[in-house]
Amino acid sequence: KIFDKEEGSGWRLHPGCEFTAHRGAIWRVCWAHPEFGQLLATCGEDNVVHIWEEQSSYAVMDGAESMRWHGKATLADNKRPVRDIEFAPHHLGLRLAAASQDGTVRIYRAIDVMNLEHWPVQDSFDTDVGEMGCLSLSWSKSAFDPPTICVGGHDGSVQLWREDEPRGWAKAAEIQTE
Numbered sequence: 001k002i003f004d005k006e007e008g009s010g011w012r013l014h015p016g017c018e019f020t021a022h023r024g025a026i027w028r029v030c031w032a033h034p035e036f037g038q039l040l041a042t043c044g045e046d047n048v049v050h051i052w053e054e055q056s057s058y059a060v061m062d063g064a065e066s067m068r069w070h071g072k073a074t075l076a077d078n079k080r081p082v083r084d085i086e087f088a089p090h091h092l093g094l095r096l097a098a099a100s101q102d103g104t105v106r107i108y109r110a111i112d113v114m115n116l117e118h119w120p121v122q123d124s125f126d127t128d129v130g131e132m133g134c135l136s137l138s139w140s141k142s143a144f145d146p147p148t149i150c151v152g153g154h155d156g157s158v159q160l161w162r163e164d165e166p167r168g169w170a171k172a173a174e175i176q177t178e
Helices: none
Strands: 003-005 011-013 026-031 039-044 049-058 065-075 082-087 095-100 104-109 121-126 134-139 148-153 158-164 168-175
Touching: 039 082, 049 095, 095 134, 104 134, 121 168
Parallel strands: 026 082, 082 134
Antiparallel strands: 003 011, 026 039, 039 049, 049 065, 082 095, 095 104, 104 121, 134 148, 148 158, 158 168
C-alpha cells in the first residue's frame, strides 16, 4: 500500500496503490532517486526482486486520470530469499544492489532508463557472512570515493566492498563482533 500525506491531516491510501507484490513476506521496499521518476523496488521471501513504476492511466468513460503502480521487471536470479535492496546514489546511474540469504550481493543495472523492463546482473560477489547470509546492505553516498557497499551479515559481521573497475568488487574491510 502506498499512502499520501495530506496537508494539515493524516495519511490516506493513494487511490489505486494497493497491490500484491510477492508470494510471501516482503523484506524491503526502497525508492529510486526522483531523477529516475516514480520508481520503487521490493524484495521478499519468494527469492525475487520486483521493479515498479508509477504511471498515469486514463479512464475511458470519464476521461479522469489516475496513477497506478505497474510491474516493470522481475529479477529472479536468487536461490534464497532476498533480505535487502537499495538503489545506488543517482550519480552512479540507475543501479540496484540486492543482498540474498545465500550470502550473494548482486548489482543490477537498468539498460535504458526509458525502458525499465531489462535489468541484467552487472556484477555480483559472495560475502561469506555465514550460513544465514546477508541481512542488510547500504551504498555509500560519496561522489568522491569509488562505489562502496556496506553489507551486514546474520553472523554479526559488517563488510565494506568497493568496486574496482577492471577487477569487479573486492572486500575492503571487515568488522567481526563476538
